[in-house]
Amino acid sequence: MTAPDAELIIARWIAPVEPDNVVLENHGIVLAGDRILAIGPAEGLIQDWPHARRTVLPNHLLTPGFVNLHTHAAMALLRGTGDDLALERWLRERIWPLEARLLSEQFVFDGSVLACAEMLRSGITCFNDMYFFPESTVQAAQLFGMRVAVAMVVLNFPTPWASGPDEYLRKGLDVRDRLRDTARVHFTLGPHAPYTVSDPTLREIAKLSAELSLPIHIHVQETATEVAESLARHGRRPLVRLAELGILGPETIAVHAVHLDAADIALLKQYGVHVAHCPHSNLKLASGIAPVAALNAAGVPVGIGTDGSASNNRLDLLAEARTAALLVKGTSGDATLWPAHQTLRAMTLTGAKALGLEAEIGSLTVGKCADIVAFDLDDPALLPVTDPVAHLIYAAGREHVSDVWLAGRPVVQKRQLLDPTTNRVLHEVAGRAGLWQTPK
């Protein structure tokens, strides 16, 4: 068979995620254009595709690109500016005042470029972002060729991006109108959190979500204080209020969901809500630990996010996934929960489904977009390779990412970004980032 631009990647192991719990050994993947054209035993593919450009990865595991289900990419520039504080003080005393002073198109572009470089070299090929000046985040993602879902963020107070809820929505929708047909760019409605958005605005967002078929990306029940304040102010828990306002549904991505009671979990299940679990941010801000075992038992889908660099402080989904797996075992007393394949699924296909993108990404399947990561397992820390997926989750790190393909295009090889333009812009941004050191 021939396809003019076909590339055949042969790897020692492939974890396709679909079908579940499978590791293919000495197999290959044929890419043509931005798609996966074939997957099969290496020998057969070499015979069938003799003219395809060939990449041989003899010690490597291929997985689908990771989906970072919650981040604020541009906050890379605020990394290290508010450490060792609980969420309320972190937001009110550090982050919001800094953002009020610093936010601009340039700030968001520069922060997003740094974040994209970090994420891509960590195996993340798609990220679900919530921040201001979203067009600048899209520009950064496009520089690398990454897939992004940007939120039309809404808050009830002004920032340099917008003056209030109406302007946030209008500007967000304007950006969507301009960019909606752009490849690999997606949009969500982004009411920041139940405590920063009013009832009428949440109702309006629910209406827009239904009219425009847009996912809703919202922080929910991150801290005990948030739940207590909601009970005091609204007489109900945040999720109950969101359900009444029409915000909950299968298109909703509830970020954090740390402080849940049994009724909350039942609500999430009833409405088909997806959860974005961000364990490092929750631990670092001392918010708590999300009840993932109970969510699992109820059948609520849980994907994984890094949150922003100011509260994590790494955009490292593999590390996040390892912590998620260890926490669910440790807190439940059941070591069989979240086995390695399920953890890999949470950081790929579950994230893709939460964004409504499972037809495009999330598994290495014929017809899907070729977003692929290769991990080089030839490292004393990983030998012998008894179970490559278990090694990936429990022993490997992002330093083992060797190659990345975005939409069939090699963008990272031997840990280096290939594109000279991307490298030039990254270098310029890194130079400018010196200006942001120790913002007061």
Ligand SMILES: [Zn+2]
């Ligand atoms: Zn967040």
